[in-house]
Amino acid sequence: MITVKHLCKSYRIAKRSAGFRAACRSLFHREHEIIHALRDISFTIHDGEMVGYIGPNGAGKSSTIKILSGILTPDSGQCCIDGCVPWKNRIRHVQRIGVVFGQRSQLWWDVPVIDSFLLLKDIYAIPDPVYRRNRDELTELLELGELLRTPARQLSLGQRMRCEIAASLLHSPRILFLDEPTIGLDAVSKLAVRDFIRRQNQLHGTTVILTTHDMQDIEALTSRILLIGKGQLLLDKTLNDFQREDLSIDETVAQLYQDYQI
Secondary structure: OEEEEEEEEEEEEEEOOOOHHHHHHHHHOOEEEEEEEEEEEEEEEOOOOEEEEEOOOOOOHHHHHHHHOOOOOOOEEEEEEOOEOOOOOHHHHHOOEEEEEOOOOOOOOOOEHHHHHHHHHHHOOOOHHHHHHHHHHHHHHOOOHHHHHOEHHHOOHHHHHHHHHHHHHOOOOOEEEEEOOOOOOOHHHHHHHHHHHHHHHHHHOOEEEEEOOOHHHHHHHOOEEEEEEOOEEEEEEEHHHHOOOOOOHHHHHHHHHHHHOO
């Protein structure tokens, strides 16, 4: 179970005008702006749920995922995931989670994908039988095949994302954080990724938190939606209650952005 209570996170951002004179002035009198990425966020996600975490750019989605995965420490608030505080119990916590960032890679760029898998096996101390079983299962379900022998830099975006998802699941995590997992993928690759995530949830009871701007991903995979805007949790509804009858899901989201002025 994931429990988040009153989570807050702010960033201090340096600001300056363009030009050489402004650059020199900023060396002695630097201006800063405080960005409130998260403001009093609270929610609970139960085991086996598939939840869509949506909002416009800059709403605080990625900051939340980074806190839940232990990458960032919040300014205040509480977070407990399966009895662990992510930023305090990182070693124990990462054994139970998988994370996929659509715009960042955990695969080593210049070596075959299988070498990255073997390195992750050592990092997570995965026993040999478990590693072989998971590798073979993921290779079959995601149709990796010869991709495992190819350096990551030579893969297409869709091929790389399938390998990224496999890499995040080698250690059998109970929770999967997906941050824009289908960004830039073609229709065939998107369908393959969606089918796999759905099957992973059904077969293994994996809890999935999905952040994306692609509402078709949300509609295909999730049963509950959390809407965040300007760092605040604005809505927590089931997918059926969320979507308005006379609008498509994209039109529903656009209307909500307008209603909440986000």
